[in-house]
Amino acid sequence: MRIRRLHSWDLDPARAIRLQEELRTRVRLVPPPSRPRIVAGADCAFTPDGKTVVAVVVALELPSLREAARAEGRAPVRFPYVPGLLSFREAPALLQAFRRLPLVPDVVLFDGQGLAHPRRMGLATHLGLWLELPTVGVAKSRLTGRAPDPGPLRGSYRTLRDAGEPLGRVLRTRDGVRPLYVSPGHLCDIPGAARLVLRTGRGFRLPEPTRLADREVGRLARRPPA
DNA sequence: GCGACAG
DNA sequence: ATCTTGTCGC
Numbered sequence: 001m002r003i004r005r006l007h008s009w010d011l012d013p014a015r016a017i018r019l020q021e022e023l024r025t026r027v028r029l030v031p032p033p034s035r036p037r038i039v040a041g042a043d044c045a046f047t048p049d050g051k052t053v054v055a056v057v058v059a060l061e062l063p064s065l066r067e068a069a070r071a072e073g074r075a076p077v078r079f080p081y082v083p084g085l086l087s088f089r090e091a092p093a094l095l096q097a098f099r100r101l102p103l104v105p106d107v108v109l110f111d112g113q114g115l116a117h118p119r120r121m122g123l124a125t126h127l128g129l130w131l132e133l134p135t136v137g138v139a140k141s142r143l144t145g146r147a148p149d150p151g152p153l154r155g156s157y158r159t160l161r162d163a164g165e166p167l168g169r170v171l172r173t174r175d176g177v178r179p180l181y182v183s184p185g186h187l188c189d190i191p192g193a194a195r196l197v198l199r200t201g202r203g204f205r206l207p208e209p210t211r212l213a214d215r216e217v218g219r220l221a222r223r224p225p226a
Numbered sequence: 227g228c229g230a231c232a233g
Numbered sequence: 234a235t236c237t238t239g240t241c242g243c
Binding site: 043044045046081082083084086089090111112113116117118122123137139140141142143144181 | 230231232233
Binding site for chain 1: 234235
């Protein structure tokens with residue numbers, strides 16, 4: 001798919017924070033498509049030497065959840081891991097994978113936060129602006145905000161908030177398993193984000209698009225380039 | 227100054 | 234993210 005360049009990724013942490021504060025004004029929290037045809041999932045991993053970021057995007061068809069396409073991207077690591085600035089470390093590789101993807105998804109799920117971020121600009125939100133597509137943040141642990149524990153069954157959830165402001169949901173995607181931190185990225189809202197995650201799940205903790213991307217990127221990172 | 231801290 | 238064996242549970 002074609003992607004419009006929004007800005008440079010060659011920044012230092014201080015400038016990255018200023019950019020996030022500037023970009024947050026462009027985010028739109030609106031209901032995502034109710035009947036998406038193609039839902040993609042993206043994730044990253046690092047090569048054993050820690051010098052390269054490998055990204056994989058897997059696009060699935062709904063409601064069958066059958067694979068429609070997948071693509072890989074690589075980029076040198078040129079930004080440190082700083083909580084709150086994850087997109088500056090992983091986006092270059094992710095964007096290359098999307099440029100190589102032979103179709104345009106209706107929605108994209110990312111491994112990380114969306115709105116549930118200190119400046120409301122998590123990885124899913126930032127990439128949503130670049131892709132100009134509805135995106136959802138699906139994180140395995142908390143970055144910002146608090147919420148009571150959700151019930152023990154799949155589907156139960158509690159609103160994640162920061163000083164009263166709703167940021168997303170702590171959602172149980174499998175009975176008795178640690179919940180996921182789901183928040184809207186761009187062109188999405190809180191109920192829509194949670195609904196998309198539940199609709200693309202198959203009984204595993206992670207929704208299928210993200211789970212398949214995660215599994216594939218893990219193997220690729222430990223094997224020569226394609 | 228002391229914790230907290232996506233991947 | 235990544236380093237790492239066995240082990241508890243269904």
